[in-house]
Structures are given as C-alpha cells and as structure tokens.
Amino acid sequence: MIEGLLTGLAAVASPANLVLLFGGCLLGTFIGMMPGLGPVTAVSLLIPITYGLSPAGAMILLAAVYYGAMFGGSTASVLINAPGESSSVPTTFDGYPLARNGQAGKALALCAWGSFVGGTIATLMLMLAAPTLSSWAVGFQASEYFALMVLGLTAIAAFTEEGGVIKALLMAVLGLMLATIGTDIADGVERYVFGIPDLSDGLSFVLLAMAAFALSEALIAALRNQRLSEEAKAAARGKVGSLKLSAAEVRDVAPTAVRSSILGFMVGVLPGAGATIAAFMSYAVERNLARGPAKEMFGKGSLRGITAPETANNAAAGGAYVPLLTLGIPGSGTTAVILGALITLGVQPGPRLYIEHAEVFWAVVASMYLGNVILLIINLPLIPYIARTLAIPETMLVPLILFFCLVGVYLVSFNPFDLWLMIALAGVAVVLRLVDYPMAPLLLGFVLGKLMEENLRRALLVHDGSFAFLWERPVTLGLLILSALCVSAPLLKRLKRG
Amino acid sequence: MPFRQLDRAVALAVFAFAAAYFLLAFQIRVPPSSDDSPLSARSFPFALGAVAMVLSALVALKPSHGDVIAFERKAWLRSLGLLALMGFYALAVTRLGFVITTALFLAGGFRLLGERRPLVLALVAAGTAVGFWFLFRQLDVELDWGWFEDLKR
Known part of the structure; x- marks a missing residue:
C-alpha cells in the first residue's frame, strides 16, 4: 500500500501533473464560486481538456477541479449567502452571519481548514477501504455487476427528497434509454439512429453532461435573471478581515472536524447519498451535540456550524470515490461525470482497476492528498483576491459559460451536429429542471446503460438463457433485495403518512 | 403557470416520448442469429420504454405541488x-x-x-x-x- 502511494506521489509530482493539480484547484475554486455553478458543472466543463491527457493526468485534473469547486462554493456561501450548490447550503447558516459581523476571513479560513481536514481523513479512509472492497468484489461475475448497477440506479431514490422518488427513477430510465441510441455492440444493429450517420456511434457523453448541467444551469440563471445585490457585491469587494484562528477556537472545532469527516465519508460511500446529505447531517449532529451557549450560537455565527458541513462535504467527496473506483458505481452526479470521462479514456473503473490500472488508482489517492495541501496553500492567502471575482457581472458570465460549453463539445468532434443536439437537449433539460426533475440520475443511467445491458446479456449467456441467476446467486439476490428496499422505502414512508 | 399544471404537461410529454421509443423498438432489425436469444437488441428498449411509460403516467396522475413558475x-x-x-x-x-x-x-x-x-x-x-x-x-x-x-x- 505504501509502495503504491509512493508510486502515486511520484506520478503526481511530475511538473506536468503539478500544473494540472494547481490549475485544476484554481479553476475549480473559480467556477465553484459562481452562484448556481457547482462541482458537477466545473467537472463537466473541464472534460474536453482531459482528452489530450493520460488517464492518470485526467483523474488528477478532475479530482483537483472537484475539490476546488467544493471550496469555491463555500466562499460564495460565506460572502454573499449564495451557495454554489446544495452541499454548501448549511455553510450559509453560520458563515454568512459571521461575514456580516466582519469575520468573513475567519469563516473562510475555517472552510479552508475544514475542507483540508475532511479531504485528508477521507483520503486516508479511501486508501484503507478501497483495496479491501476491491479484493472482495474482484470475484464478481456479470450477474453481480448487473445487480450492482441496478442498486446504483435505485439507490438514488432512497436519498431523493420526498415526492421526487418517481422523478429520480424516471430520469435514470431516460438515461438508460439515451444510452441505447447507436449501434448495438452485441448484435451489430443500429437502434434509434433514423438514418443519421452522426448518431450511429451513439450520443456523446460530454455533450449530454454539458447540456444537462452547465448549459441548462446557465440558461436557468438567465431565465431567473439572478443578480447580486449591491450589499453582496460590496461584501465581495470589501475586506474579509483576519484569517487567524485562536488556539481556543481550534480546540473547540477540532472534535467537530474529526466527527464530521468520519460521518461525511460514510455517507459519501453510499451510492446516491453524496455531499449534500453529509453536510446537512453533520450540521444537525453537531447542533444536537452542542450544549448551552454553544447550541444557541448555531445559526448566528457558530464556528462549529461552519466546520461541520465544510468538513463533511469534502469527506463525502472522497467517500464517493470508493464505489466509483472499486465497483465502478458512481456515488454522485460528479463522480458519474468522472466515470464517463474515464470510460471515454479507455479505463473501466471497478474491482479490476486496482489490479490493471493501479497507477490511475494511486494517482487519484496521491492527487487528493496533494490537492488538499495545494488548496490550503493557494486559497488561504488568495482568499481576499478570490473573493473579488464574485464581482464579475452576470451579463458577461452567462455568455462565457455558454461559449465554454459550445467550444468544449465542438473541439471533441468538430461536428456542428453535436452542437445542435446539445442545444436541443439543453432546452429539454431546462424545462425538466423547472419542474424538479433531477439531472444526476439521467447521467448515471446514461453512463451505466451500456454496461448494464452488456452484463445482463453476459449473465444470460453463462446461465443458458435462464433468469434464475437473479435469485440463485446469493450476492446478486442480496444486491437486488437492497435495490428493492431503496425503491420501496420512500414510497412506503409516503403511503404511511397518507 | 401553476406548478402542478406544468408538471403534468411535462410528464405527459415524457410519456409520449416513452411511447414513441417503445413503438420504435419494433423497427429495430434483429439478426436471425439472435432469434433464440433471451435478450435481443430489442429487449432492453422494450423494457425501458414500458417502465418509462408507467413512471411518467404516475407523475402525470399525481403531479407534485410547488411554487408557481412565473418568469417575466x-x-x-x-x-x-x-x-x-x-x-x-x-x-x-x-x-x-x-x-x-x-x-x-x-x-x-x-x-x-x-x-x-x-x-x-x-x-x-x-x-x-x-x-x-x-x-x-x-x-x-x-x-x-x-x-x-x-x-x-
């Protein structure tokens, strides 16, 4: 394990990869800070760049962007009460009141340190958990893989807001449907191509990711005409105050950071749960554990109130890598995008990744360690300057995001057809998002679709065309029972409440 | 537009898409060698189209509540x-x-x-x-x- 980590560190420490790491952290921070844009958009926007990189280089860049965007989201939450994405919402509860009291620097320093502690503990846990899980899962056959993918898709339902279960499942199915477009590899026949040669290779993953996240996000921002208040702009331009924390403050938040890191990692490992649930859960846990005046401070500028969600959401981001790297099942929208990027680069995450592409696995682990250090090094001193980028006018921001999407997709294929398709899909995504259809399950379904069908076919071939493997193989059966529970639990809860 | 109304309209549009997808699955040419296969190139699309129709019908029958969607x-x-x-x-x-x-x-x-x-x-x-x-x-x-x-x- 130590040998592997050293190999990973050596790979990451090459000048080219260090540039990717630094650049990724900075870019991620910048994108994540823009109101409405989160890690998933940041990672989607950067995918076209990864095509010129090695798989390890691509993973280093995407991991750095992921972490950077998480931190960027916190900055916007603290300074202007506008979280970049849902996992930063709990940070606003105490971060913004602190900023209004002239202690924005302290709040941002806590975000940086909290993210560092959460990310580091999660990386350590990933390093320990992933090989164990990989060695257990390496004996999986096609039937287990199929069941695992069903679990990955249905687990989304268990963590969806009440009332949104059916929509989440429907989006996952729509993703699976989009994955069937193109030439079927097993039979060599075309499906849903309608005589259009551009469709015979299927839909491009980048195109769908851009349309579903970045493009639709920007269009909704234009629709809502989100403009920063003068007060918020002033906060972004003004001084953030001291970044220093006293020894007593550090002692006060240290146990919170450790608890939230462990909780965040555990939640992040669960497919479909992710950073948002981790952040809200850890905030609630800390508020319940607090006594006396410390409890009263929650919601008014509690340091523990910032530390808990900030540590937990970064730890959850690390935890989400466990199912991705060991089982090939993404735990969140962002890891679904990363999975798609890896598949495009010819690397299939799963139990065999640890054996066949050990360099990719260890490069990810090493880049997480270094990424957390770099984020701390660049973000702490740069906080006052980073904050000023929040004053970029929205009149410029939205067209620039649209341009990045267009050029990102165009440079992959140099085919205007892809641009037309992306624009059409973005229009549909905007309408779906307006009525609360989640986009992450769509991408998850799309990424897993072909693999799911392939594994089901292989399982049927091995079992002479009989579906009996679904209940005869214990692990397959166990995973399918879990899937059924994931779907039925929220529905039963709803029925019970009437 | 009231949220429920738009939610239902979108669900019906998704239902129409799923139904078209299901019907178009009949047009997928299955090679003779796959005739006896329990899972041909058509099977997955048929299953997915059917599930999508059921799910979108459920949303259309019971659309969710939400704020009125009104933009200038x-x-x-x-x-x-x-x-x-x-x-x-x-x-x-x-x-x-x-x-x-x-x-x-x-x-x-x-x-x-x-x-x-x-x-x-x-x-x-x-x-x-x-x-x-x-x-x-x-x-x-x-x-x-x-x-x-x-x-x-």
Whole structure:
C-alpha cells in the first residue's frame, strides 16, 4: 500500500501533473464560486481538456477541479449567502452571519481548514477501504455487476427528497434509454439512429453532461435573471478581515472536524447519498451535540456550524470515490461525470482497476492528498483576491459559460451536429429542471446503460438463457433485495403518512 | 403557470416520448442469429420504454405541488435569444470561422443580458475570441477558418 502511494506521489509530482493539480484547484475554486455553478458543472466543463491527457493526468485534473469547486462554493456561501450548490447550503447558516459581523476571513479560513481536514481523513479512509472492497468484489461475475448497477440506479431514490422518488427513477430510465441510441455492440444493429450517420456511434457523453448541467444551469440563471445585490457585491469587494484562528477556537472545532469527516465519508460511500446529505447531517449532529451557549450560537455565527458541513462535504467527496473506483458505481452526479470521462479514456473503473490500472488508482489517492495541501496553500492567502471575482457581472458570465460549453463539445468532434443536439437537449433539460426533475440520475443511467445491458446479456449467456441467476446467486439476490428496499422505502414512508 | 399544471404537461410529454421509443423498438432489425436469444437488441428498449411509460403516467396522475413558475416575458425572450445565439454558433462556425463566430456570439450574448457599454462589449468579445484562438494554436488544435480559408496561406 505504501509502495503504491509512493508510486502515486511520484506520478503526481511530475511538473506536468503539478500544473494540472494547481490549475485544476484554481479553476475549480473559480467556477465553484459562481452562484448556481457547482462541482458537477466545473467537472463537466473541464472534460474536453482531459482528452489530450493520460488517464492518470485526467483523474488528477478532475479530482483537483472537484475539490476546488467544493471550496469555491463555500466562499460564495460565506460572502454573499449564495451557495454554489446544495452541499454548501448549511455553510450559509453560520458563515454568512459571521461575514456580516466582519469575520468573513475567519469563516473562510475555517472552510479552508475544514475542507483540508475532511479531504485528508477521507483520503486516508479511501486508501484503507478501497483495496479491501476491491479484493472482495474482484470475484464478481456479470450477474453481480448487473445487480450492482441496478442498486446504483435505485439507490438514488432512497436519498431523493420526498415526492421526487418517481422523478429520480424516471430520469435514470431516460438515461438508460439515451444510452441505447447507436449501434448495438452485441448484435451489430443500429437502434434509434433514423438514418443519421452522426448518431450511429451513439450520443456523446460530454455533450449530454454539458447540456444537462452547465448549459441548462446557465440558461436557468438567465431565465431567473439572478443578480447580486449591491450589499453582496460590496461584501465581495470589501475586506474579509483576519484569517487567524485562536488556539481556543481550534480546540473547540477540532472534535467537530474529526466527527464530521468520519460521518461525511460514510455517507459519501453510499451510492446516491453524496455531499449534500453529509453536510446537512453533520450540521444537525453537531447542533444536537452542542450544549448551552454553544447550541444557541448555531445559526448566528457558530464556528462549529461552519466546520461541520465544510468538513463533511469534502469527506463525502472522497467517500464517493470508493464505489466509483472499486465497483465502478458512481456515488454522485460528479463522480458519474468522472466515470464517463474515464470510460471515454479507455479505463473501466471497478474491482479490476486496482489490479490493471493501479497507477490511475494511486494517482487519484496521491492527487487528493496533494490537492488538499495545494488548496490550503493557494486559497488561504488568495482568499481576499478570490473573493473579488464574485464581482464579475452576470451579463458577461452567462455568455462565457455558454461559449465554454459550445467550444468544449465542438473541439471533441468538430461536428456542428453535436452542437445542435446539445442545444436541443439543453432546452429539454431546462424545462425538466423547472419542474424538479433531477439531472444526476439521467447521467448515471446514461453512463451505466451500456454496461448494464452488456452484463445482463453476459449473465444470460453463462446461465443458458435462464433468469434464475437473479435469485440463485446469493450476492446478486442480496444486491437486488437492497435495490428493492431503496425503491420501496420512500414510497412506503409516503403511503404511511397518507 | 401553476406548478402542478406544468408538471403534468411535462410528464405527459415524457410519456409520449416513452411511447414513441417503445413503438420504435419494433423497427429495430434483429439478426436471425439472435432469434433464440433471451435478450435481443430489442429487449432492453422494450423494457425501458414500458417502465418509462408507467413512471411518467404516475407523475402525470399525481403531479407534485410547488411554487408557481412565473418568469417575466423578457426573461423568456432572453433565454430563447441565447438558445438562438447558440444555434447561430452551430450554423456559422464552419462558415465564418472560429474567431468571427465566437466574437459575434459573445457580443450578442453580452448585449442580450444587458451589457450597454459598446466598447467593453466589443473589447471583451473580440479579446476572448482572439485569446482562445491563440491558445488553441499553441495546443496545435486546428480551428475552422470557414470562408476565410485562403487567409491561412
């Protein structure tokens, strides 16, 4: 394990990869800070760049962007009460009141340190958990893989807001449907191509990711005409105050950071749960554990109130890598995008990744360690300057995001057809998002679709065309029972409440 | 528009899409060698189409509650304008080339979203287009010149 980590560190420490790491952290921070844009958009926007990189280089860049965007989201939450994405919402509860009291620097320093502690503990846990899980899962056959993918898709339902279960499942199915477009590899026949040669290779993953996240996000921002208040702009331009924390403050938040890191990692490992649930859960846990005046401070500028969600959401981001790297099942929208990027680069995450592409696995682990250090090094001193980028006018921001999407997709294929398709899909995504259809399950379904069908076919071939493997193989059966529970639990809860 | 109404309308549109997908699965030509296979190229689409129809019907029958979705007419026009600008980009990039198309697209976008200073608008749009052109040249990415291909020589 130590040998592997050293190999990973050596790979990451090459000048080219260090540039990717630094650049990724900075870019991620910048994108994540823009109101409405989160890690998933940041990672989607950067995918076209990864095509010129090695798989390890691509993973280093995407991991750095992921972490950077998480931190960027916190900055916007603290300074202007506008979280970049849902996992930063709990940070606003105490971060913004602190900023209004002239202690924005302290709040941002806590975000940086909290993210560092959460990310580091999660990386350590990933390093320990992933090989164990990989060695257990390496004996999986096609039937287990199929069941695992069903679990990955249905687990989304268990963590969806009440009332949104059916929509989440429907989006996952729509993703699976989009994955069937193109030439079927097993039979060599075309499906849903309608005589259009551009469709015979299927839909491009980048195109769908851009349309579903970045493009639709920007269009909704234009629709809502989100403009920063003068007060918020002033906060972004003004001084953030001291970044220093006293020894007593550090002692006060240290146990919170450790608890939230462990909780965040555990939640992040669960497919479909992710950073948002981790952040809200850890905030609630800390508020319940607090006594006396410390409890009263929650919601008014509690340091523990910032530390808990900030540590937990970064730890959850690390935890989400466990199912991705060991089982090939993404735990969140962002890891679904990363999975798609890896598949495009010819690397299939799963139990065999640890054996066949050990360099990719260890490069990810090493880049997480270094990424957390770099984020701390660049973000702490740069906080006052980073904050000023929040004053970029929205009149410029939205067209620039649209341009990045267009050029990102165009440079992959140099085919205007892809641009037309992306624009059409973005229009549909905007309408779906307006009525609360989640986009992450769509991408998850799309990424897993072909693999799911392939594994089901292989399982049927091995079992002479009989579906009996679904209940005869214990692990397959166990995973399918879990899937059924994931779907039925929220529905039963709803029925019970009437 | 009330949320419930839009939710139902969208669910019905998804149902129509799923039904079309299901029916079009009949047109998938299955090779004779797959006739006896328990899972042909058609099977997955049939199953997915059916499940999507059931799920979208459930949403349509019981749409969720939410805030009224009301945007100003101007906001809709602004978003449609951005979609049209993107269409222009797709249409023009192979004809007018990367630099001109990008500059026009950005200038149009900035203007549409309310940028009123013509100098800032033109400078940022042209600067970004030329800047990216240089960047891609450094990365050995050959960009379109469109009708101005002769200028390259």
